[in-house]
Structure formats: structure tokens, C-alpha cells
Amino acid sequence: MLTHLKRMKQGNRPFSVFSFFIIIFLFISCSNKKNSGEGKIISKNEDALNSVLLSADSLITLPFVIERVNEIKTVLQLPRPVLLCKDRLDPNQSAAQLIALNDTVFTQFLKDPFSKQPLRNEIFGVYPARQSDMGAVKQPYNLSSCFRVEMYNYALNNTSIALVDVQQQKVLHSYYLANSQPDISAYLRGLAVKIAVESPEVQQALGIKPEEKNALMASTKTSLNRSRCERSRHLCVAPTFVKGDKALWAIVDLTDHRLVGVRWTNVGNSGPAAPMMTERRLQDDKITSCYCEVEQKLNRNGWSMNYMLTSSDGLRISDVRFNNKPVLRNAKLVDWHVSYSGTDGFGYSDAVGCPYFSQAAVVAWDIPKIAELKDEKNNAIGFVLEQTYRSEGWPTPCNYNYRQRFEFYNDGKFRVACASIGRGCGNMGTYRPVFRIAFAGEQNNFYQWRNAGGTGSEAGWQQWQKEKWNEQNSLSSFTAEGYQYKISNGQAGYYIEPGRGQFKDGGRGDFSFVYVTKNIPGREEGENDLPTIGPCCNNDYHQGPEKFIEPQPDDISNSSLVVWYVAQMKNDDRKGNEYCWAENVLENGIWKTKVYPCFAGPLFVPVN
Amino acid sequence: MKDSFSCSLLCAIFCLMFLASCKEEEIEFSSNNCKANPSFIQAMGFTPRNSFFSTSDERTMGLLLLESEQPGNPKARITKSLQHPSWRRAGWLAPILLDEAGNIYTAPAPFINILDNPIANNNTIYKIDSKTGLMDEFLRLPFADSINTDNPFGIIGMIYLCETATLYVSTVAGSRRYKEKGHIYAIDVKAKKIIDEINHTDAMGMGISYVTGQRKLYFGTGRNSAIYSVNLSAKGNFSGSPVEEFTLQDMGPRGDDKVRRITTDQYGNLTVHGIEFNFNLIAPREKQETLYKFSWNADEKKWVSLK
Known part of the structure; x- marks a missing residue:
């Protein structure tokens, strides 16, 4: 940052006549200015809690939208592919x-x-x-x-x-x-209002299906000079519906012909102007109010847990139980280490988390999604809890998109996974996400599978006595089922199956570092939100969790244990081999993003 | 009662001082353009005319001294660069201010993460000595009573008033989403002492202007898009409470920019550097900066946007 001291213009000021008032003013301001106290309280906005965000894949298909899309497709075939003004x-x-x-x-x-x-x-x-x-x-x-x-x-x-x-x-x-939108035509204004009026979210918020004439677009015309969708860089407008002393803002995306979300605001004749409602504000406020400040409960398919977004450790699940038996104390995604070169140590160490007041470098972009998990035959076998984090400029270079995913199966298996969806700063990147998985129970032991050795040693599970780490590589041993580790208290436990390309999600193997540390209450080793724990560019086991092991590893037999899992995914931009990558492709005359996620993360299988 | 009496006494004394210093209000045009080159630049083999300091190199933490083929042209070839070992001591840095003796004042600011910028150091001002080039702690500002990991920021803005050798420092340390606990401190650089403060304000970028006939500190906050001003006395203290002057709301490509920096030109116009800011660590390279120009309309007695 270069700093310049600028020249100031000369100013003369009359003084004496104001001296009396200044004395009085000083008496008043003195007491205000110096009051340190507890800080100024900013009131919470309840409207953010009740706002509704729609995901792009949940849009309903309206007949007039289909008609419009067909018209676009036809026009794009013409030698001069321009939609003429319909006014x-x-x-x-x-x-x-x-x-x-x-x-x-x-x-x-x-x-x-x-x-x-x-x-x-x-x-x-x-x-x-x-x-x-x-x-x-x-x-x-x-x-x-x-x-x-x-x-x-x-x-x-x-x-x-x-x-x-x-x-x-x-x-x-x-x-x-560049980066500019003209005033929309009357036809497009009508289309935006129609999309809003026909949307169930608008009807639900208002309690009735509003009439098109009730939408206030004319009075908001001046604010249409700037798109409401500053994130997607789509053309968006915001028809509003006034009800009593409140206004319902419906943000409509005219590029994708869909409702982005709805939110109430207070209207009034006095006081400061309400901040402009945009796609980003709608998303950030909703995520913060509902998932950063409040823990949510989830009960489904025999599983129960709490979940919330953290400042810098991604989506955190806690008190996880299956059929009411404790499984995890908590699990979260502590860091993303992105290294672009093994030689000059260039890269970034990103935390993911909440959009406001957080240490996140890549922030939550949408609300956590819960979806059914299906097998290849389309049978429901569990559910997924997933969170997306994104940079504003993604998929342009040096912008990031991360996905964090928890999979819960009806048979008690679960998986802790994540993916990078590029695009980052280059095609020589290695992504290293750092998971912290704290198991329930105070009497756990940790084991590693060893194949039979050339010296006559038998295959079997070998217990780790002390805190330590291990790397998954070509010499690693796995059971016939693909398990490399086991955590157990003698009666129950879980096998740990690292990713080796078997999960059919595009993952090509985790090449993971696994660390096991002892959970000792009161020791700050990640039970609370952790700042970034490791640098971007170490290629070895120095990814952060080793700080809680070295120099003197604790005994971990019959203990409360934490498993740290650091996968390593190398990106690829070669045609047909894309991995941890994203690129823009033209679809119906607009840019759509084609993604190549690199999923990684272990599966936990109950020990029978 | 005691507080009230002290306050009255202070005000009376202040008023007398104000009367006595009335003449000082006639401020020379160049009165706030006092920066001098640090003498260590030449000693380190750099040409002062072609050299500048930077804290924005993404690959080099701390302060850098650079020599350019064409000073002022950001695309020009850098011919020489140097980093004194002490310039990395405070982690990633942000503001750079020069005083009339060529001393440099700076402060830590986290870049993408807080790995090299522990929150406990974020309210510390560092000084690079003009003669030796050595960076050392200058002053630790009072730390917030509650450090919280939600807010990784401390000192955000700095501006220097040449006439009085006062350094104004804005900090948001300790603020939370629903509790605004930031400060602007006025620091007597020679005495190394805080002489005044404004509380409960998460101020960010600041600038000083005399265009309204008064010596004023302008600043924006991390909470909204408004630009406030507060009068400065001839001693550099704050005089009165901040008032809102104008706002960036609904302006520019985002419509809710916050103030990163305020500069003035020879006509007294304000240039406000606006960015997106939500108290998180989104990389600065992802943040587009927009410049907004404002001019003082003497007839209407208000700032108007120069589009």
C-alpha cells in the first residue's frame, strides 16, 4: 500500500462569535465522546431470519419462462442473434x-x-x-x-x-x-413481476397470491440502474410488495429467469434509508442469522446431531448419534492448504466459514443443504449434509470454490468429505483440506492394519500407543475391504476406509495424512474454533495437527481421541482429465460453469 | 460529579487554548504535506526519487523497499528490492505513513489468515527509524477487554496531521457483529502518548481536509457506507462529536462500499477509496476498489458527488 500525504486547501474560519456556543457544545460532547463502556449495541435484524433463499436447482418451471427460453434458443440460431425490444x-x-x-x-x-x-x-x-x-x-x-x-x-x-x-x-x-445494465424494458419488468407473483415463496410470505399490479416496480426504477445480483453478475431486479408498514422484496434473476430469494424490510417515512437489498446481502444475512448465530438440530434416518457454521472451521456437526448411541463429539473442516509449487513455497492457507465477522477467506455462499443419498439403483440409502463456500470471482483465476459434505447412511456408516472445485491460481496446485474428527467416548483405542510381512509377521491390527501420524501411500496396508485404520472401545467402533478412488464421486484417492491426538479438556487443541493451523505449502506431514503431537506425544490407549485427516488432491486442467477444476462454457448464449470436483475424505464403517 | 467537574474544567481550559490558538486556524496550503524521505534509503543504495515502500506484495510478508524504473507506474519494472530483517517482525502489514523526519509508521493487518498475525498484536503501531531503518514497536494501543476470534482485525487506518505531529489511528479490535467497540486514537507522536479518542466507532479509512474552513478528520466505518467528519483542534484533539457528511450507499458497482482510504487533492476534493468489507479475511485481490470523488459545495454547504 503506497501512502501519500496530500496537500490541504487553506481555509479561514471566523471564530469569536461562536465561542459561547463552543463552550456549551464542548460540555455536551465531552461526556459523549469519552464514554468507553461496553461498546455500541447493534440490534439484530429479525427479517434476515425469516428471509428465503432459493437454490438454483430448486426453480419451478413456469410456462411463460419455457416460452421465453424457447424464444431465446430460436433467436440464437439467427445470423444476427439479438432479441429485439418487445415494447x-x-x-x-x-x-x-x-x-x-x-x-x-x-x-x-x-x-x-x-x-x-x-x-x-x-x-x-x-x-x-x-x-x-x-x-x-x-x-x-x-x-x-x-x-x-x-x-x-x-x-x-x-x-x-x-x-x-x-x-x-x-x-x-x-x-x-462494461459491467453495466441499461434500464429494463416494460416487457422484462412485466416478466420479472410475473416470476415473482407466480413463485410459491412470494405467495407464502404474503399469505395470498398477489396481483401483478401490486408489485412496485415503477417506484424502484432508479435502483434498477445496478443489478441486484452483484455476485452472479446476472441481471436482477427487485419487485416489492407493500403490506402494512413492511415491504417484501423479491429478487428476480432475469438471466436465469428465476426467483433468487425474498425478504421483508420495514418501510417508513423517516429515519435512515434501508440498505439496498441485493443477492449478496440476502444470502449473507440469512446464512449469518440462521446458521452462524444459531445451532440447528437435525434428526433423520436414525441419526441426530447439531450443526452450525463456524468463523473459520467450516460447517461443524456435534453431538452426533446413531440410533441414540453417541458417535462423534464433533467434526469440522479446519483449513484448506493450497500449494502451487514445491520449490518456492507459494500458495494460500484458507479458512472457510461465516460471511460476517469471521476469519474465513472463502465464505459460505449458500445455506447448508440436506439431501437424500441414493445408490446406483436409485435406492435411498441415507442423507447428505452439504455446505458450499465460494470466492466472489469464481471460476476466474485465483478464486476458489470448496464443498464440505457429510454423508450419513441408514446402516450406520458415515463419511466426512470435501471437494475443491478450482479454479485457484494455476494448474500446479495441490489442495490439502484438514479435517478434525472428535469421537465420542473416553475409552477409545486406535489401530492400523498391517499386512503379513516378509519376515513372517502376521497380518492384523496394530494398536497405536502414543499420539502419532501416518501417510497413506503405495506401501500402505489395507484389509480386503479397504480399511486402513480402526477406532474402537472394545465393544463398538469404526473402521476407517480412506479414499482410493472407490467412492464413485470422481475422487482419485486421498493420499492422506492421518494424525491421532488425545482430547484433554482445557487444552486448546481444537474443541473451540481454531485459527489457521498450518502454512500453505508444506509437502510433508507438517500440516498443523502435528503441533498437538510434538515434541512429546501423549499416551492414547483407552482415551478420548481426535482423528485428524488431511487429504492431498492435485489439480489438473488437461482436457478430459480435469480435476479440482472449473471452466466457463457457453449455454444458450450465457456463460455457465462446468465443474470438475475432486472429492476426498474417509468412510467410517461400524465394527460389527 | 467529579467527572463532570473535570470535564467542565477541561472544557474551560480548552476554550482558553482555543482562543489563544485562533490564529493557527489560518493554515498554510502545504501544512499537511510534510513527509520526508527516510535517510536510510540512500544508505541502503536506493535512489529516493525512484523508490517507494510497499506492504502489498502477496509473496513477501512485511514491508518492502522497492526501486522502480518509472515511479508511479504500477506496471513499471522493479529494478531493486530490499527487506530489512526487522520488517517481517510484525507479520503482514497494511498502512504506511511517513512523518517530517522520515520515520515510517505502520501496523499489522492479517492477510488471508492470521497465521503470521496473532490477534494479540493487531493493536500495535510499529515505527521504522529514519536513520537506522530498524523496525520496532512504537506504541501498543489499549487492547479491547475481550479479544474474540470472530474479528481478526485491529488497526485499520492511519493518518498524520503535520501541524501538530499527531497520528490518528483507527482500530476495530474487539468489535463483534452486534457490538461496535472500535476507536479512533489521536496520538502525540513526539510524546508517544494518546491525547484523545473517539469510542464505539469501527472507523476504517481516514483523511484530513481543511476545505470547509475547518480542520477536519473524515472517516468511514466498517458498519455502513457513510462518511463522517469530526473537527480537529489546533492541538490535534477531537473537537465535538462526529457528524455524517455523505454516504456511498447505492453508489458504484456494489452499492454498499466501505471506506478503505480518503485522500484530498489541491482543490480540497475528497477521493474516497471504496471496497467491500465484512470483517472477514476474503483476499484483497478479490475486492474491486472503486474511487468516488466528492467536492464541497459552499453554497449548499454539503459534499456533492463528482461523477
Whole structure:
């Protein structure tokens, strides 16, 4: 950060007449300013708790949306793939629109320059030009015959503008504005309102199905200059429905034709203006209010647990039981270590967690999802609890997308997993997620499988007496079932099956470091939220958990145990081999992200 | 009662001082442009004219001295770089301020994680001596009564008032989502002493301007997009309570930017550097910065946006 001290302008100030008031003012301000106390209390916003977020895959298919998508597909096949303005235009406006579409500058973004595939473009409006529009026009014109034609590019989120003189039948000036959206047409405004009105979430919030005329779009027109979806960089608007002294904001995505979410805000005639409701605020406020500040309970398929988002340890599950028998005290994702080179130690050590007031470098992007887990024959075999974390600019370079997943099976198995979905800062990256899994019970022992040795030693489980670590590599021993470790209290326990590409989720093997430490109450070894515990770029076992082992490992027999699991996934961007990767592809004229997750994490199988 | 009496007495004394120093309000145009080059730059073999300090290199923790082929051009080739071993001592750093003797003041700021920036050090000001180039602790600001791991930040902003040799430091240490516990401290650099403070304010970027005819400290907070001002006395103390001047709300590509930094030009216009800020450790490279320019409208007595 370069710092410059700037010159200040000279100012003279009259003084004497104010001295009396200054004395009084000082008396008042003195007591206010110096009061240190407990800090200023910021009130909680209950509306955030009751807001609704919709995931992209939960959208309902409305007939008029299908019609619109079909129209888009048809237009994209045309030589000049532009959706014309659907508002009522007079003959001059229609002519201006067509003249603009023959201008090379105005139409420079109709196709992707590399793939030559069409991008979705739409004329939003054709307006009589104002004198202020004509500043850059050098040639003579008659203002009354000039029009300003505005076209939006959904894929690139930019606006092309042409100033057209219909009398002269030519474009006088044309240019484009990056990251900018023109005012939407009346047709699109109507479409946004229709999507909002037809959405069950809006109807549920209002208690009735509102009429389209009840949506306040006109009064919010000035705020439509900026898209409400600053994260997805989609074109979004926010029809509002006023009910009493409250307004329901429905954020509608006109790029994907779906409702993003709804939230109530107070309306009033006085006081500070309510902050603008956007996609990011809606998501961050909801995640924080419901999952960062409150622990949620989950009971399903014989499993019970609490879960919540932490400041820097991802989604944490706790007090996990199966058929009411304790399984885990807690489990969480402490760090992501991302190393780009083994030689110069370049990379990042990212924590994942809550969006506000946290140590997270990559923040929760959506609310935790609970979904049914199915086998290859589509039989329900359990459920999944999953959390997504994302950088704002993903999938552009040096932005990240992580997924944390807990799988719970109906037969008592469970899996602690995660994935990187790229894209990171390069194609030489190794991702090392650090899991902390604290088992229930005070009398646990930890074992490692050993195959029969060449010297005549028998195969079997060997107990770890002291805290230690081990690496999963080509020399590692596994049982016939694929188990490498076992944790048990003598009566019950779990086999630990590391990922070796067998889980059919695209994972290519964990190559994990496993550490076992003793849980000693009062010792700060991760029962509470942990800051980042390891640097980005160590290639060996120095990933952080060894700090709780060295220099003097504790005895771990018949103890309360914590298993740390650090997988290692190397990314790949080669065509057909993509791994821990993501790339943008054109679909119906807009960019969609194709993902290549690299899942890793062990399966825990009950010892019978 | 005692407090009230002390306060009255203080105010009376202050008022007398104010009357006596009335003349000092006629401030020279260049009065807050006093920075001098540290003398160690030349001693280390660098050309002062082509050199600058940086704390924003993503691969090098701490302070760096760099020499460029074209100073001011961020894309120009760096011809020389140097890091004194003590400049890494405080972890990742953020603000850099120079005083009239060429001393540098800086403070730690976590970068992506707090591995090298323990929260307990985040309220410490460091000074690099102009002659020796050695970085050492300058002053530890009072730490919040409750350190919490939710908020990894401490000192965020710094600005120096040349006339009075006062360093203004904003810190948000100890603040939580529902409890605003930040401060702006006014520090007498020569006496190495806090002379005044504003409490319960999570101030971030700051700037000083005289354009309204008054010496004022402008600042934004991590809580909203408003820009506040507070008058500064001739001694550098705060005079009165902060008032809201204008806001960045609904402006720029995000509509809810917070103030990273405020600078002024020769006409007294304010340039506000706005970023997204939510008290988390999202990498700065992911944050787009937008510059907002404001000019003082003397007729309407308010700041107006220069679009």
C-alpha cells in the first residue's frame, strides 16, 4: 500500500462569535465522546431470519419462462442473434433499432470471439435522444429524428449504445459500457413481476397470491440502474410488495429467469434509508442469522446431531448419534492448504466459514443443504449434509470454490468429505483440506492394519500407543475391504476406509495424512474454533495437527481421541482429465460453469 | 460529579487554548504535506526519487523497499528490492505513513489468515527509524477487554496531521457483529502518548481536509457506507462529536462500499477509496476498489458527488 500525504486547501474560519456556543457544545460532547463502556449495541435484524433463499436447482418451471427460453434458443440460431425490444415501438423507433444492428461497434459483442458461438443480446429500449446524449457526435443532425438504442449482453454483462439518426439512416455514434445494465424494458419488468407473483415463496410470505399490479416496480426504477445480483453478475431486479408498514422484496434473476430469494424490510417515512437489498446481502444475512448465530438440530434416518457454521472451521456437526448411541463429539473442516509449487513455497492457507465477522477467506455462499443419498439403483440409502463456500470471482483465476459434505447412511456408516472445485491460481496446485474428527467416548483405542510381512509377521491390527501420524501411500496396508485404520472401545467402533478412488464421486484417492491426538479438556487443541493451523505449502506431514503431537506425544490407549485427516488432491486442467477444476462454457448464449470436483475424505464403517 | 467537574474544567481550559490558538486556524496550503524521505534509503543504495515502500506484495510478508524504473507506474519494472530483517517482525502489514523526519509508521493487518498475525498484536503501531531503518514497536494501543476470534482485525487506518505531529489511528479490535467497540486514537507522536479518542466507532479509512474552513478528520466505518467528519483542534484533539457528511450507499458497482482510504487533492476534493468489507479475511485481490470523488459545495454547504 503506497501512502501519500496530500496537500490541504487553506481555509479561514471566523471564530469569536461562536465561542459561547463552543463552550456549551464542548460540555455536551465531552461526556459523549469519552464514554468507553461496553461498546455500541447493534440490534439484530429479525427479517434476515425469516428471509428465503432459493437454490438454483430448486426453480419451478413456469410456462411463460419455457416460452421465453424457447424464444431465446430460436433467436440464437439467427445470423444476427439479438432479441429485439418487445415494447411497443413507433415506426421511427423500429427503424432506429434495425439501423443500430447494422453498426459494427454496436454489434461487436454478438458472438464469442474465440468459439464464434452466439451470446445472448437483447435490445432493452429505443428512446428519443436528448441533447446530453449527443456530446460525442461531430456531424450535423436533427435531434428530433435521433434515437438512443440500448442493448444488453447477458453473457458479458455490458451495455452497447447507439445514437441513430433515422432521417439520415445512420448511426452517429456508438459505444459500450462494461459491467453495466441499461434500464429494463416494460416487457422484462412485466416478466420479472410475473416470476415473482407466480413463485410459491412470494405467495407464502404474503399469505395470498398477489396481483401483478401490486408489485412496485415503477417506484424502484432508479435502483434498477445496478443489478441486484452483484455476485452472479446476472441481471436482477427487485419487485416489492407493500403490506402494512413492511415491504417484501423479491429478487428476480432475469438471466436465469428465476426467483433468487425474498425478504421483508420495514418501510417508513423517516429515519435512515434501508440498505439496498441485493443477492449478496440476502444470502449473507440469512446464512449469518440462521446458521452462524444459531445451532440447528437435525434428526433423520436414525441419526441426530447439531450443526452450525463456524468463523473459520467450516460447517461443524456435534453431538452426533446413531440410533441414540453417541458417535462423534464433533467434526469440522479446519483449513484448506493450497500449494502451487514445491520449490518456492507459494500458495494460500484458507479458512472457510461465516460471511460476517469471521476469519474465513472463502465464505459460505449458500445455506447448508440436506439431501437424500441414493445408490446406483436409485435406492435411498441415507442423507447428505452439504455446505458450499465460494470466492466472489469464481471460476476466474485465483478464486476458489470448496464443498464440505457429510454423508450419513441408514446402516450406520458415515463419511466426512470435501471437494475443491478450482479454479485457484494455476494448474500446479495441490489442495490439502484438514479435517478434525472428535469421537465420542473416553475409552477409545486406535489401530492400523498391517499386512503379513516378509519376515513372517502376521497380518492384523496394530494398536497405536502414543499420539502419532501416518501417510497413506503405495506401501500402505489395507484389509480386503479397504480399511486402513480402526477406532474402537472394545465393544463398538469404526473402521476407517480412506479414499482410493472407490467412492464413485470422481475422487482419485486421498493420499492422506492421518494424525491421532488425545482430547484433554482445557487444552486448546481444537474443541473451540481454531485459527489457521498450518502454512500453505508444506509437502510433508507438517500440516498443523502435528503441533498437538510434538515434541512429546501423549499416551492414547483407552482415551478420548481426535482423528485428524488431511487429504492431498492435485489439480489438473488437461482436457478430459480435469480435476479440482472449473471452466466457463457457453449455454444458450450465457456463460455457465462446468465443474470438475475432486472429492476426498474417509468412510467410517461400524465394527460389527 | 467529579467527572463532570473535570470535564467542565477541561472544557474551560480548552476554550482558553482555543482562543489563544485562533490564529493557527489560518493554515498554510502545504501544512499537511510534510513527509520526508527516510535517510536510510540512500544508505541502503536506493535512489529516493525512484523508490517507494510497499506492504502489498502477496509473496513477501512485511514491508518492502522497492526501486522502480518509472515511479508511479504500477506496471513499471522493479529494478531493486530490499527487506530489512526487522520488517517481517510484525507479520503482514497494511498502512504506511511517513512523518517530517522520515520515520515510517505502520501496523499489522492479517492477510488471508492470521497465521503470521496473532490477534494479540493487531493493536500495535510499529515505527521504522529514519536513520537506522530498524523496525520496532512504537506504541501498543489499549487492547479491547475481550479479544474474540470472530474479528481478526485491529488497526485499520492511519493518518498524520503535520501541524501538530499527531497520528490518528483507527482500530476495530474487539468489535463483534452486534457490538461496535472500535476507536479512533489521536496520538502525540513526539510524546508517544494518546491525547484523545473517539469510542464505539469501527472507523476504517481516514483523511484530513481543511476545505470547509475547518480542520477536519473524515472517516468511514466498517458498519455502513457513510462518511463522517469530526473537527480537529489546533492541538490535534477531537473537537465535538462526529457528524455524517455523505454516504456511498447505492453508489458504484456494489452499492454498499466501505471506506478503505480518503485522500484530498489541491482543490480540497475528497477521493474516497471504496471496497467491500465484512470483517472477514476474503483476499484483497478479490475486492474491486472503486474511487468516488466528492467536492464541497459552499453554497449548499454539503459534499456533492463528482461523477
